[in-house]
Amino acid sequence: MRTSATPRSLGWLLLPALLVLALFLGSVVLLFLNAFWTKDGVSLVYFRQIVERPDYHEVFLRTVSISVVVALASAVLAYPIAWLLWRLPRWRNLLLVVVLVPWLVSLVVRTYGWLVILGPKGFLNEALRWLGAIQSPLPLIFNDLGVVIGLTHVLMPFSVIATLSVLLQIDTRLEEASESLGASGLATWRRVVLPLSLPGVFTGIGITFLTSMGAIVTPILLGGIRQKMAGTQIYQEVVYNFNMNKASAWALCLLLLSGLGLMLLRALESALVPKADR
Amino acid sequence: MKRGSISVAGVGKEFGTTTVLNEVDLAIEGGSFVTLLGPSGCGKTTLLRLIAGFLEPSRGAIAIDGAAMQGVPPRRRPIGMVFQNLALFPHLDVFENVAYGLKVRGTPAADIAGPVSRFLGLVGLAGFERRRIGQLSGGQKQRVALARSLVLEPAILLLDEPLSALDLQLRRQLQVELKSIQRQLATTFVFVTHDQEEATLLSDTIVVMDGGRVQQVGTPGEIYRRPASPFVARFVGDINMLPGRIVSLDATSAEIEIGGSRLRLPLTAVIGKERAGASCEIACRPEAIAVQPSSTGSFSFAARVAALHRLGPMLKVTFDTVHGPLTGLMMANAPAAELAENQPVELSIAPQSLTVFANP
Numbered sequence: 001m002r003t004s005a006t007p008r009s010l011g012w013l014l015l016p017a018l019l020v021l022a023l024f025l026g027s028v029v030l031l032f033l034n035a036f037w038t039k040d041g042v043s044l045v046y047f048r049q050i051v052e053r054p055d056y057h058e059v060f061l062r063t064v065s066i067s068v069v070v071a072l073a074s075a076v077l078a079y080p081i082a083w084l085l086w087r088l089p090r091w092r093n094l095l096l097v098v099v100l101v102p103w104l105v106s107l108v109v110r111t112y113g114w115l116v117i118l119g120p121k122g123f124l125n126e127a128l129r130w131l132g133a134i135q136s137p138l139p140l141i142f143n144d145l146g147v148v149i150g151l152t153h154v155l156m157p158f159s160v161i162a163t164l165s166v167l168l169q170i171d172t173r174l175e176e177a178s179e180s181l182g183a184s185g186l187a188t189w190r191r192v193v194l195p196l197s198l199p200g201v202f203t204g205i206g207i208t209f210l211t212s213m214g215a216i217v218t219p220i221l222l223g224g225i226r227q228k229m230a231g232t233q234i235y236q237e238v239v240y241n242f243n244m245n246k247a248s249a250w251a252l253c254l255l256l257l258s259g260l261g262l263m264l265l266r267a268l269e270s271a272l273v274p275k276a277d278r
Numbered sequence: 279m280k281r282g283s284i285s286v287a288g289v290g291k292e293f294g295t296t297t298v299l300n301e302v303d304l305a306i307e308g309g310s311f312v313t314l315l316g317p318s319g320c321g322k323t324t325l326l327r328l329i330a331g332f333l334e335p336s337r338g339a340i341a342i343d344g345a346a347m348q349g350v351p352p353r354r355r356p357i358g359m360v361f362q363n364l365a366l367f368p369h370l371d372v373f374e375n376v377a378y379g380l381k382v383r384g385t386p387a388a389d390i391a392g393p394v395s396r397f398l399g400l401v402g403l404a405g406f407e408r409r410r411i412g413q414l415s416g417g418q419k420q421r422v423a424l425a426r427s428l429v430l431e432p433a434i435l436l437l438d439e440p441l442s443a444l445d446l447q448l449r450r451q452l453q454v455e456l457k458s459i460q461r462q463l464a465t466t467f468v469f470v471t472h473d474q475e476e477a478t479l480l481s482d483t484i485v486v487m488d489g490g491r492v493q494q495v496g497t498p499g500e501i502y503r504r505p506a507s508p509f510v511a512r513f514v515g516d517i518n519m520l521p522g523r524i525v526s527l528d529a530t531s532a533e534i535e536i537g538g539s540r541l542r543l544p545l546t547a548v549i550g551k552e553r554a555g556a557s558c559e560i561a562c563r564p565e566a567i568a569v570q571p572s573s574t575g576s577f578s579f580a581a582r583v584a585a586l587h588r589l590g591p592m593l594k595v596t597f598d599t600v601h602g603p604l605t606g607l608m609m610a611n612a613p614a615a616e617l618a619e620n621q622p623v624e625l626s627i628a629p630q631s632l633t634v635f636a637n638p
Contacts, residue, residue, distance in 0.1 A: 176361070
């Protein structure tokens with residue numbers, strides 16, 4: 001039932017939304033056009049490059065594997081934090097602020113923080129050397145490990161929030177019921193809480209995987225010079241080589257890979273997570 | 279002694295500065311159907327959760343079959359629990375829900391299917407093994423919750439208002455089944471409800487609670503006929519309360535004045551601190567009011583029919599009297615029930631059906 005007729009004159013309120021939509025769709029169309037329509041006419045030259053050049057295969061492979069590792073590491077590290085936040089309702093707000101406070105600091109600053117800690121003359125290496133545990137500094141940074149550490153740090157809060165939001169929907173009486181049926185705390189977690197919280201874990205994996213597929217700043221600052229990810233390659237094509245056609249082709253491939261990854265994740269989720277009726 | 283006896287001795291419970299239970303003493307016989315009855319906030323659910331072990335008492339002790347329960351977690355107590363919202367595991371099907379307790383106890387897989395199907399049969403859900411919880415009706419969920427607890431054959435089953443979400447008809451049906459299952463298994467059932475009819479229908483023993491205290495313990499009949507306090511009288515069944523005064527007392531009887539009439543009642547019918555001159559409330563069940571000329575010794579007075587309500591075979595009549603409005607209940611086919619509104623009548627009440635509560 002319509003409670004009141006929508007005045008036609010209010011239609012202009014839709015304008016900002018339409019504008020955003022138009023810009024978004026426009027840029028996607030431009031991306032497609034740019035990818036196929038080069039200055040020599042319609043051409044698949046950049047796609048052929050990606051298919052044929054082994055160094056480019058390596059970039060995409062690195063992008064996918066780093067993203068998978070980051071997504072899994074975020075999920076595993078975020079779960080206990082989310083669980084604690086769920087278990088300690090009194091402390092939930094405070095702890096949530098602690099989890100989210102890094103987001104108040106610029107991404108660049110946060111990443112530089114890792115330089116200070118992990119660099120060859122950084123805190124960790126100096127401490128280990130002082131303890132006599134190592135002779136020469138460990139290569140913790142300017143390689144894939146550095147990128148994984150940096151991205152996991154940046155993206156983990158997404159996993160915490162995704163997991164927590166699902167944990168908060170679990171009826172605490174289910175735990176009591178489990179306990180009244182003879183289950184220990186651990187058994188209750190394994191048989192009730194974990195299966196019911198898996199959808200949140202999967203959501204977190206999806207978010208962190210997609211975000212790290214497109215990462216630029218962290219791989220530039222913490223990665224190796226030659227160890228590019230797709231995002232840094234696109235950045236380089238746009239900013240240094242002004243090759244919009246190549247950048248667009250790369251972006252489309254990245255989009256395709258991300259979509260494939262997401263579909264795989266969905267398939268995995270429906271195979272692993274029992275359907276819970278609410 | 280039968281398995282499943284519970285002793286509650288001097289138990290009190292505080293949440294912060296709020297006292298929820300006050301020095302509760304209670305002995306529950308093994309194998310009986312006991313109802314904790316009271317209005318919301320009376321402490322009945324708290325008492326149930328104390329017995330289950332989800333809460334520890336602030337004072338006093340709880341023992342099950344003679345074994346002290348202090349510090350014993352719920353999973354080590356010989357109890358099962360049916361929750362108000364049932365708390366069925368939404369990610370498991372009916373079979374897996376019922377098998378849950380056996381699985382966590384490490385029962386070999388071969389020994390699980392037998393008990394599960396036996397108890398699903400007991401609650402009338404044979405053939406529903408592979409249904410998802412979301413595909414079940416309210417009554418079926420109820421039965422799954424019951425089977426899930428009973429399959430472990432606990433000495434005591436605690437039920438926290440499990441039927442309150444169901445419609446009346448289904449509720450009545452499940453009450454009958456619940457009672458018959460309890461009789462078959464001889465498990466102690468401790469059932470929490472705020473519905474006095476439900477309590478009366480199901481229980482061997484009713485524990486009436488209010489304000490964190492046990493008000494009365496007794497069979498449904500005792501509680502109906504001889505309520506221990508005005509609260510119990512009002513809470514269990516319909517009741518008329520007439521204001522009166524205790525005129526005089528002797529060793530065995532009391533003389534009571536109600537609206538100008540005087541009655542002599544045995545002292546056993548007077549509850550509370552009786553003293554001559556005290557004001558009191560006289561409780562009278564609706565069915566004790568008869569429309570007939572006075573016979574000797576009965577308490578009678580003139581009245582006028584104010585309203586008539588037919589309740590199936592019964593007739594509920596509201597009378598205007600010198601004592602205020604009174605509700606009477608009689609068989610609709612009784613000759614005396616030939617009543618019309620505004621008709622003047624003579625009412626009489628047998629004195630032995632009255633209970634007198636002396637005001638403090």
